[in-house]
Amino acid sequence: MSEPIVSTKTNIAVWLTLLVLTGVTAGVAFVDLGPLNTIVALVIATFKALLVVLIFMHVKYTSEKLVKVVVISAVFFLLLLLGLSLADYTTRLLM
Amino acid sequence: MATAALTAERENYLNQEYGIKSWLLTVDHKRIALLYLLSITFFFFIGGFFALLIRLELLTPAGDLVQADTYNKLFTMHGQVMVFFFLIPSIPAVLGNFLVPLMIGAKDLAFPRINLLSWYLYIIAGVLMLHCMLTGGVDTGWTFYTPFSTAFSNTKVIEAGLAIFISGFSSILTGLNFVVTIHRMRAPGMTWNRLPLFIWAHYATSIIQLLGTPVIAVTLVLVVLERALHLGIFDPTRGGDPLLFQHLFWFYSHPAVYIMILPAMGVVTEIVPCFARKRIFGYQFVAMSSIGIAVLGFLVWAHHMFVAGISLYAALIFSALSYLVAVPSAIKVFNWTATMYKGSITFSTPMLYAFGFVGLFTMGGLTGLFLAALGIDVHVTDTYFVIAHFHYIMVGGAVMGYLGGMHFWWPKISGRMYPESLGRLAALIVFLGFNLTFFPQFILGYLGMPRRYWQYPPEFQVLNVLSTAGSTILAVGYLLPMVYFLWSMRYGKVAPDNPWGASGLEWMTPSPPPTFNFDAPPVVDWEAYDYEHIPAPQEARSGG
Numbered sequence: 001m002s003e004p005i006v007s008t009k010t011n012i013a014v015w016l017t018l019l020v021l022t023g024v025t026a027g028v029a030f031v032d033l034g035p036l037n038t039i040v041a042l043v044i045a046t047f048k049a050l051l052v053v054l055i056f057m058h059v060k061y062t063s064e065k066l067v068k069v070v071v072i073s074a075v076f077f078l079l080l081l082l083g084l085s086l087a088d089y090t091t092r093l094l095m
Numbered sequence: 096m097a098t099a100a101l102t103a104e105r106e107n108y109l110n111q112e113y114g115i116k117s118w119l120l121t122v123d124h125k126r127i128a129l130l131y132l133l134s135i136t137f138f139f140f141i142g143g144f145f146a147l148l149i150r151l152e153l154l155t156p157a158g159d160l161v162q163a164d165t166y167n168k169l170f171t172m173h174g175q176v177m178v179f180f181f182l183i184p185s186i187p188a189v190l191g192n193f194l195v196p197l198m199i200g201a202k203d204l205a206f207p208r209i210n211l212l213s214w215y216l217y218i219i220a221g222v223l224m225l226h227c228m229l230t231g232g233v234d235t236g237w238t239f240y241t242p243f244s245t246a247f248s249n250t251k252v253i254e255a256g257l258a259i260f261i262s263g264f265s266s267i268l269t270g271l272n273f274v275v276t277i278h279r280m281r282a283p284g285m286t287w288n289r290l291p292l293f294i295w296a297h298y299a300t301s302i303i304q305l306l307g308t309p310v311i312a313v314t315l316v317l318v319v320l321e322r323a324l325h326l327g328i329f330d331p332t333r334g335g336d337p338l339l340f341q342h343l344f345w346f347y348s349h350p351a352v353y354i355m356i357l358p359a360m361g362v363v364t365e366i367v368p369c370f371a372r373k374r375i376f377g378y379q380f381v382a383m384s385s386i387g388i389a390v391l392g393f394l395v396w397a398h399h400m401f402v403a404g405i406s407l408y409a410a411l412i413f414s415a416l417s418y419l420v421a422v423p424s425a426i427k428v429f430n431w432t433a434t435m436y437k438g439s440i441t442f443s444t445p446m447l448y449a450f451g452f453v454g455l456f457t458m459g460g461l462t463g464l465f466l467a468a469l470g471i472d473v474h475v476t477d478t479y480f481v482i483a484h485f486h487y488i489m490v491g492g493a494v495m496g497y498l499g500g501m502h503f504w505w506p507k508i509s510g511r512m513y514p515e516s517l518g519r520l521a522a523l524i525v526f527l528g529f530n531l532t533f534f535p536q537f538i539l540g541y542l543g544m545p546r547r548y549w550q551y552p553p554e555f556q557v558l559n560v561l562s563t564a565g566s567t568i569l570a571v572g573y574l575l576p577m578v579y580f581l582w583s584m585r586y587g588k589v590a591p592d593n594p595w596g597a598s599g600l601e602w603m604t605p606s607p608p609p610t611f612n613f614d615a616p617p618v619v620d621w622e623a624y625d626y627e628h629i630p631a632p633q634e635a636r637s638g639g
Contacts, residue, residue, distance in 0.1 A: 066278055070305070077306045080393055085342045088397065088409035 005061050014055050021048050107510065107607040122207035123610055128193035129508070130214050131184060136577065138180035138221060141228075145173035147570060150532075150563040156556050158549040166549035167234035168250065174237025179259050180221055182493055183351060186358035187304075188217070188269055190500045191297050193508060195273055197601035197608060198291045200282025200617040205275040213268035220262035227254040236547065238348070241329035241340040245321040252322055256315040263308045263315075266354075270304030273297050282600070284619035288382075291599050291623055292375065295382040296361025299389035303350045303357075307393070311347035314340065341403055345396035353392040355489055356456070357385055359496020360427055363449045366503055367431045369597040370446035371438025374624045377430045384423035391420045398467055402476045410469055417467035424460050428453060443595070444518030448499030451526045455491025459484055462537065477547070480540025486533045498525065498576060503597075505580060506590030510607040512635045513583045517575065525572035531565025591633035598624050 025044050033040065054060040059071055108125045118126060149169050152160040161169065192210065196203050204210050227233060233255040235244040244252050277298050281290070317328050318340070327333025329340040368375045375381060397405055397413040405413075431453055440446070462484040465471045475481060506512055535558040540546075544555050551559065593602040604613050621628070 073302070074306060077393060081310065081346050084394065084397070087412055088342070088405045091406040091408040093406065
């Protein structure tokens with residue numbers, strides 16, 4: 001375990017990218033894009049989450065099945081949360 | 096006799112090192128389990144104290160013991176302490192911590208230091224919670240419902256939220272440790288189909304802890320952000336949606352009930368075959384029903400929100416899914432009873448708790464089906480019917496399982512036997528006290544008594560007096576084991592390695608076990624619960 005799995009250079013690059021994307025998210029919030037505001041924010045957030053999971057959490061560099069199962073389960077349960085919540089939000093009657 | 100004397104004097108995890116430092120810096124899973132045992136017992140009595148004050152206030156219809164605001168704080172802190180600081184860590188962090196490595200034939204958990212870290216996180220959270228309670232408390236209900244919690248409550252919402260946030264990480268780390276340990280550290284021959292069902296139950300519990308707890312953590316952070324920085328997430332006046340809070344809160348908090356009950360089911364599954372002297376009926380079904388409960392438990396959360404304003408379509412879906420959870424739960428109940436059928440049953444203390452669990456859990460589960468039905472739910476939402484229902488699960492189920500497990504494994508944990516007749520008496524008192532406390536609440540709720548009020552119409556008094564009387568009996572039932580467990584540590588008979596004639600690797604090592612659990616690494620070449628080939632219980636001997 002003496003060799004770090006991810007080089008310091010990559011870590012710093014990812015960190016800077018995350019900071020820039022946070023700035024972009026904040027900046028876009030001040031521009032009125034209509035419904036696109038939410039979509040843009042979500043796309044950026046998803047990309048940032050991917051960077052964290054794949055590189056900071058080393059998922060990209062692992063071949064371990066257990067790690068993959070955990071990641072897939074986590075995404076599956078997130079989809080359950082979103083999907084079943086949307087079953088409520090998309091079918092509410094507007095009074 | 097000579098072997099027994101040797102066993103009593105040999106080095107074990109309790110006498111290997113002495114001094115406070117050897118406990119506070121230990122990475123031994125068995126010692127950490129005892130640290131958890133002390134801490135959760137402390138919080139159990141704090142939560143119990145609040146419960147007794149609540150019952151005392153409800154002895155009379157008038158609000159005469161405490162003021163309304165104080166009453167709100169009492170039921171809030173009773174709930175928060177009991178759920179987050181007692182029930183969730185109870186079986187996993189105490190019995191699970193102690194037994195998971197022993198049962199699978201490992202020296203320790205996969206990450207011993209993370210295990211200690213999880214206890215320290217729990218303590219930090221507990222100190223924060225105590226500080227919150229001593230400096231004014233919180234009055235939102237344990238559920239933190241918005242917009243009350245973010246915009247109106249003048250109490251210590253942020254502090255309580257942060258305490259629970261931190262305790263969540265303790266829970267996540269325990270779950271993580273169990274998952275990795277169960278995958279990676281099983282002894283040779285300990286295949287998935289030979290695992291004790293206690294392990295399967297803890298595996299399922301760990302999945303919920305890992306996947307559910309982050310959601311409540313994020314949700315509480317959002318509550319804190321909205322309260323402190325006035326972001327519009329849940330507050331409708333700022334464009335937020337209060338129901339979003341409820342969706343996120345119950346996405347964790349409904350499965351959290353399974354964090355409490357699944358380990359208790361695991362305990363009962365160990366106790367029943369042992370005291371019926373029979374192999375468990377339907378091993379695979381019991382194992383898979385644990386996983387089934389863990390997964391289905393994530394699909395039912397909005398049944399807590401049927402009258403909150405969710406769409407009728409969503410309510411129908413969640414109602415149907417809620418019925419589904421009953422299937423794996425029923426499989427377990429049927430399998431336990433089928434195991435007992437034609438068994439050679441002994442009515443020892445752990446078995447009495449297991450009987451209590453099966454009966455009370457069934458009552459709690461069946462009334463849960465009433466609540467899953469949309470029409471009945473509208474009638475009994477936020478009444479004492481709901482209070483009775485979930486106490487049958489969380490106290491009648493989880494606490495009975497915890498006490499049953501504590502009695503079953505106490506000889507292994509302490510190396511001493513507790514007094515059996517007092518044990519049986521306490522189990523009986525707990526069962527009677529429990530039913531007297533909570534059964535009247537089903538009737539009260541059905542008649543329309545709402546929860547969370549400190550006054551009520553005089554016609555409800557008789558049932559409330561019964562309930563309060565029951566709670567004092569229950570308190571005696573809970574105090575008794577604490578007293579005789581402590582007594583037994585000095586005066587109890589010396590426990591043999593396997594006092595119950597039970598199956599499982601934990602009974603093949605000395606009581607109490609050595610620091611690294613086994614003198615030689617075990618190899619498993621037999622099936623689980625092979626009671627046809629297990630020797631009879633060993634006799635305890637008098638100790639000094």
